[in-house]
Structure formats: C-alpha cells, structure tokens
Amino acid sequence: MKTRFTLLPLLLAGLLSGAPLLADEPDRADHFKGLEADTLEQALENYAEYNQRLTEVLSADTLSTEDMVAIHELTYTLENALERIQEETERLAWLLEEIHLGSEHYDEARIRENAPEYLEKSNLLTD
Numbered sequence: 001m002k003t004r005f006t007l008l009p010l011l012l013a014g015l016l017s018g019a020p021l022l023a024d025e026p027d028r029a030d031h032f033k034g035l036e037a038d039t040l041e042q043a044l045e046n047y048a049e050y051n052q053r054l055t056e057v058l059s060a061d062t063l064s065t066e067d068m069v070a071i072h073e074l075t076y077t078l079e080n081a082l083e084r085i086q087e088e089t090e091r092l093a094w095l096l097e098e099i100h101l102g103s104e105h106y107d108e109a110r111i112r113e114n115a116p117e118y119l120e121k122s123n124l125l126t127d
Contacts, residue, residue, distance in 0.1 A: 034076025040124050043084035050077045092121055 037043035053074050057067050095118035102110030 032073050032076045034073075034078075034080045037081045037084035040084065040088040040121050043081040043088070044124060046077050047081040047085065050074045050081070054078070088121060089125075092118060092125075095121075 035046050037046055054071065057070050060067060095114045098114040099111050099118060102108070102114070
C-alpha cells in the first residue's frame with residue numbers, strides 16, 4: 001500500500017511536466033474567440049458569410065497550412081452562430097407552442113402575446 005502512495009506523486013509530476021510540451025506542440029492551432037452572435041439576425045448573417053468563406057477556402061485543390069488555420073479560425077464564428085441559432089429556434093418552438101395552445105383554448109391574449117416575437121424571428125429564417 002505504501003508503494004502506491006509513493007508512486008502517485010511521481011506519476012502526477014510526470015504527467016504535469018508533459019503538459020507544457022502539449023501546449024507548445026507546433027501542429028496544434030491556436031484558439032480564437034470568433035465573432036459573437038448576440039441576435040438571431042446577427043447569427044444568420046455570420047453563418048452565411050462564414051460559410052461562404054469556408055466554401056472559398058475549400059475550393060482549393062489542396063489545403064495549405066494557412067488554409068487550415070483560416071478554417072480553424074472561421075469555425076469559431078460558425079460555432080457561435082449555430083449556438084445562437086439553436087437557442088433562438090428553441091425559443092421559436094416554445095412561442096409557437098404558446099400560440100398553438102392559445103388557439104386550442106380560444107385565448108386571444110395568449111396568441112397576441114406570443115405571435116409578434118414568433119413572426120419577427122421566424123421571418124428571419126425564411127427571408
């Protein structure tokens with residue numbers, strides 16, 4: 001039992017001493033923040049623009065290191081956009097359900113309360 005406790009600090013020291021080597025790995029790309037998408041409209045604009053950029057980079061016959069870095073960077077913005085789109089479509093589903101339930105119960109106030117936001121945001125997806 002004593003051997004296990006003696007080896008544990010050595011194992012941990014060995015693992016931790018290798019961590020800086022991983023951070024300095026030359027084949028690993030840096031991490032970037034990407035453009036924020038605070039609204040559905042902004043997310044859709046970023047999504048369209050950065051998908052176009054991805055298409056342009058991918059049009060090359062072979063991808064250079066610079067192309068790989070460009071792809072890595074732009075995926076952060078695409079991920080942010082998709083996260084906002086997912087959040088907003090979940091909200092749209094909830095709003096639509098409220099409208100649906102309002103119609104089932106003949107509750108005009110419930111329909112009118114939820115329909116404007118639903119229509120505003122859903123129209124962004126169809127324009």
